Amino acid sequence: MPITRDDVTEHFRMRAATYDRSSSWCTDQGLGEIVLDLGAPAPDARVLDVACGTGLVSRLFSGRVAEVVGLDLTAEMAEQAAPFLDRLVVAPAEKLPFDDGEFDLVVCRQGMQFMDLPDAVEEMVRVVRPGGRVVLVNLCAYGPHDRDTYFEILRLRNPVRRHFFLPEEPAELLRAAGCDPVRTRRHVSAEDVDVWSDNGAIGQERREAIRAAYRGATEEFRSLHAVREAAGRIVDHMLFVVAAGTKPAASGGGAGEEPHATAK
Ligand SMILES: C[S@@+](CC[C@H](N)C(=O)[O-])C[C@H]1O[C@@H](n2cnc3c(N)ncnc32)[C@H](O)[C@@H]1O
Numbered sequence: 001m002p003i004t005r006d007d008v009t010e011h012f013r014m015r016a017a018t019y020d021r022s023s024s025w026c027t028d029q030g031l032g033e034i035v036l037d038l039g040a041p042a043p044d045a046r047v048l049d050v051a052c053g054t055g056l057v058s059r060l061f062s063g064r065v066a067e068v069v070g071l072d073l074t075a076e077m078a079e080q081a082a083p084f085l086d087r088l089v090v091a092p093a094e095k096l097p098f099d100d101g102e103f104d105l106v107v108c109r110q111g112m113q114f115m116d117l118p119d120a121v122e123e124m125v126r127v128v129r130p131g132g133r134v135v136l137v138n139l140c141a142y143g144p145h146d147r148d149t150y151f152e153i154l155r156l157r158n159p160v161r162r163h164f165f166l167p168e169e170p171a172e173l174l175r176a177a178g179c180d181p182v183r184t185r186r187h188v189s190a191e192d193v194d195v196w197s198d199n200g201a202i203g204q205e206r207r208e209a210i211r212a213a214y215r216g217a218t219e220e221f222r223s224l225h226a227v228r229e230a231a232g233r234i235v236d237h238m239l240f241v242v243a244a245g246t247k248p249a250a251s252g253g254g255a256g257e258e259p260h261a262t263a264k
Pocket of ligand 1: 008009012026050051052053054055056057071072073074077078091092093094108109110111114115116
């Protein structure tokens with residue numbers, strides 16, 4: 001059966017109360033700094049956080065820019081973001097209720113795996129102004145040698161996930177939607193698999209299947225993910241790719257011109 005938007009909102013409704021402590025990456029300062037660095041918002045910037053969830057990304061921008069707008073499908077997640085937002089919109093990312101070029105920066109962390117693609121990325125690029133940026137932040141497999149096992153682990157942990165990514169794919173989506181240039185950075189997050197799999201939306205059977213997948217993984221997988229086991233706990237070093245694409249400036253300006261972005 002295809003995964004519906006109702007399936008997604010039901011999943012995140014179950015996770016809303018404990019979401020912020022369900023992964024160490026949620027509040028990982030190093031990852032947040034990369035997002036700020038690649039987003040490079042000026043103090044007068046208008047920022048849109050797509051799939052804002054509980055506002056963990058929105059709060060990075062809150063107080064640093066002129067306006068932060070959060071958008072999400074799941075009200076129970078998004079209402080926790082409200083203190084960090086100037087405006088909260090409950091709507092699907094595939095049909096953003098904003099005008100073309102309304103934002104200087106659009107950010108989407110760990111959201112596009114649930115969305116219609118490439119439609120959602122095209123929408124993000126549409127609502128950013130020429131010269132502005134779209135920043136995508138996603139967990140990715142390291143490559144062909146861990147892909148199958150890792151995608152299965154991610155699917156077990158989140159049954160409403162629709163897409164799985166290799167490191168080059170977020171940048172490819174931005175390029176296909178018209179961004180140029182596109183820059184990427186990598187970040188590795190150490191996750192205690194027992195904490196990470198205890199997300200409030202899956203049962204013991206799936207959590208045990210995740211543990212079994214790690215224990216049965218190939219040496220290549222274990223090496224790429226630097227899997228560590230101690231006192232019955234498994235730690236995985238998971239790869240994040242942060243891809244930042246610039247929407248080319250309108251004719252009359254040079255490609256990549258970014259009048260509102262702080263030079264880095
Ligand atoms: C894993 S959480 C990420 C939350 C936040 N960006 C963060 O990094 O902590 C995924 C969020 O995506 C939202 N979401 C899923 N599909 C969506 C869609 N099509 N449009 C808007 N939001 C969506 C969910 O409701 C959920 O809050």
